[in-house]
Amino acid sequence: MDDLLSAQLIDRLQTGVILLDRQGRILSWNAWMVKYSGLTLNDVVTRHLGEVFPETAQTRLQDGIEQAVRFKLSSMLAPGLNGAILPLYQQAMDRRLDQRMQQLIYVTPLHHEQCAVLIQVQDMTATVRRERRLRDQSSQLMATTYRDALTGVGNRRRFDQDLVNAFRDAQKKQQSLALIMIDVDHFKAYNDHFGHLKGDECLIRVATALQDTLRHTGDRISRYGGEEFVLLLADAGRATACTIAERLRRWIEELQLPHPTSHSGEVVTVSIGVTAMIPTHEQLAYSLLGQADLALYRAKDEGRNRCFYYDAENSDALPCCSDGAGDD
Numbered sequence: 001m002d003d004l005l006s007a008q009l010i011d012r013l014q015t016g017v018i019l020l021d022r023q024g025r026i027l028s029w030n031a032w033m034v035k036y037s038g039l040t041l042n043d044v045v046t047r048h049l050g051e052v053f054p055e056t057a058q059t060r061l062q063d064g065i066e067q068a069v070r071f072k073l074s075s076m077l078a079p080g081l082n083g084a085i086l087p088l089y090q091q092a093m094d095r096r097l098d099q100r101m102q103q104l105i106y107v108t109p110l111h112h113e114q115c116a117v118l119i120q121v122q123d124m125t126a127t128v129r130r131e132r133r134l135r136d137q138s139s140q141l142m143a144t145t146y147r148d149a150l151t152g153v154g155n156r157r158r159f160d161q162d163l164v165n166a167f168r169d170a171q172k173k174q175q176s177l178a179l180i181m182i183d184v185d186h187f188k189a190y191n192d193h194f195g196h197l198k199g200d201e202c203l204i205r206v207a208t209a210l211q212d213t214l215r216h217t218g219d220r221i222s223r224y225g226g227e228e229f230v231l232l233l234a235d236a237g238r239a240t241a242c243t244i245a246e247r248l249r250r251w252i253e254e255l256q257l258p259h260p261t262s263h264s265g266e267v268v269t270v271s272i273g274v275t276a277m278i279p280t281h282e283q284l285a286y287s288l289l290g291q292a293d294l295a296l297y298r299a300k301d302e303g304r305n306r307c308f309y310y311d312a313e314n315s316d317a318l319p320c321c322s323d324g325a326g327d328d
């Protein structure tokens, strides 16, 4: 192949080609480089790459060139890890905004008298953009997968996963894990009186209020189903859980959402079941649910709009605000 043909081929490549001598001076670069750098071969020939592009100083590109010259080693610089090292721009507007082309750079040693290093630059902008879009879509999808569509709090799937993780953590650290189960009182009557749409609005108000009451960033209300919500509290004993449950109960009552057909007052209220345990390695996460459910059942049975905790000693439930609930 003659030199003219080689030069033509290199100029038609959809990749940037830069040839350097042992001192890092530019011997040649192709039409692609001219197009995206805005510099002709005459502008750069015999100049050091670092002089033409001062931004390459102390970058992995400079290291790569040194390694190629001294040790005959090749390197590859991926766009994700190294950013856009060279000031190459797809459009004039990008240059004004300094929005550089995303680059994949190969640095290869050459066994030639004058040419010591070959640098190839590939435009990865479209690929990087696509990856970013896919990543964004995937995190949005993840968020939707774990969010209750009506109320915006965590859904049952979120809770099931949180429960397994929190339980395993509590087993490992031998720390107490508390579960609070919250149920809107006489919600069927609310729906029957106001209609399903107002019922939905009520659930949104309750869920938002419950979430807003929580003071620790990691605490998360999830909708367990229908008009039932759950809350896990890591490293919390019975007293802490009961205090929080009481706060949640009062907060919902204080919303003063009218509920004319409730049998336990004139506003929307909730009944709450609480349990806490330091789980042994044999216990299963779902034992917490059973206990909280039993406590909730007692809270309902005792007149609603109250909090009960599960008392493991007697396998029974007691009111949260009674004396016994004070010891964590």
Ligand SMILES: Nc1nc2c(ncn2[C@@H]2O[C@H](COP(=O)(O)OP(=O)(O)OP(=O)(O)O)[C@@H](O)[C@H]2O)c(=O)[nH]1
Residues within 6 Å of the ligand: 150, 183, 184, 185, 186, 187, 188, 189, 191, 195, 196, 197, 198, 199, 200, 203, 225, 226, 227, 300, 304
């Ligand atoms: N509006 C609305 N209602 C729901 C939704 N999910 C469940 N419900 C209603 O919640 C009501 C729950 O009724 P029940 O399980 O009898 O409970 P309750 O009437 O609150 O009675 P107690 O819990 O014993 O106080 C049913 O009427 C369901 O239709 C929802 O997403 N939107």
